[in-house]
């Protein structure tokens with residue numbers, strides 16, 4: 001079940017958190033994993049973990065917001081069956097405290113980064129007999145989290161991008177879905193707490209965990225499990241949808 005043997009997968013942001021867990025699981029299931037990362041050291045750590053476990057992974061130093069870099073690397077990689085647009089950054093603030101620079105930075109990475117990778121990947125995906133795209137959205141796209149104006153907007157764009165791409169490339173045999181996680185315990189969350197709540201880390205971690213109906217944060221491995229299903233041949237009928245992974249956050 002859920003074998004990725006013989007498949008070639010590009011995972012952006014595979015050096016940390018959710019992207020790292022997906023990279024490790026996909027390699028374990030037999031995929032050749034290509035990690036596209038801004039942070040080369042983080043990519044190397046993921047690759048070490050994969051190779052020690054007997055899997056295959058290659059790292060590429062790249063800023064997904066830079067289209068020339070992305071196209072060059074995707075051309076070098078060649079054949080791919082799976083693209084996971086996972087790299088993303090956060091910004092805290094409502095509209096009035098979001099500067100033009102903040103807005104541009106978030107959109108360059110979260111939205112243009114995903115567009116760049118899709119643009120570069122489509123020709124190769126068209127040649128695959130089991131092509132699939134998975135975008136990392138967020139519950140911010142579904143409910144508009146408090147104090148996350150630009151971030152929520154960027155994830156809303158990912159949601160719409162998923163539907164548009166699924167529709168336009170269905171005839172080419174390419175499936176496209178997104179996952180919308182609620183809070184997942186990764187360096188992304190730890191960094192946010194450390195930056196904004198120095199000295200109260202434990203209490204804030206507890207408060208954020210309890211703010212989710214299930215009473216805890218998600219684990220990166222739980223996102224990876226859903227990603228594996230969505231990218232496997234077993235999910236051949238699944239396209240054009242978003243899958244919240246949220247401990248009950250959106251509906252309960």
Ligand code: NAD
Nearest residue numbers: 013015016017018038039063064087088138183184186188
């Ligand atoms: P993370 O910060 O732990 O990892 C993100 C990785 O992306 C890092 O290794 C970073 O170096 C890389 N990256 C950032 N900018 C890049 C760029 N311009 N080019 C290439 N690589 C870049 O984050 P995470 O928590 O694992 O989040 C992964 C994705 O999941 C993000 O898109 C995030 O918005 C989304 N998400 C996270 C949560 C959460 O609570 N952790 C919830 C919902 C959605």
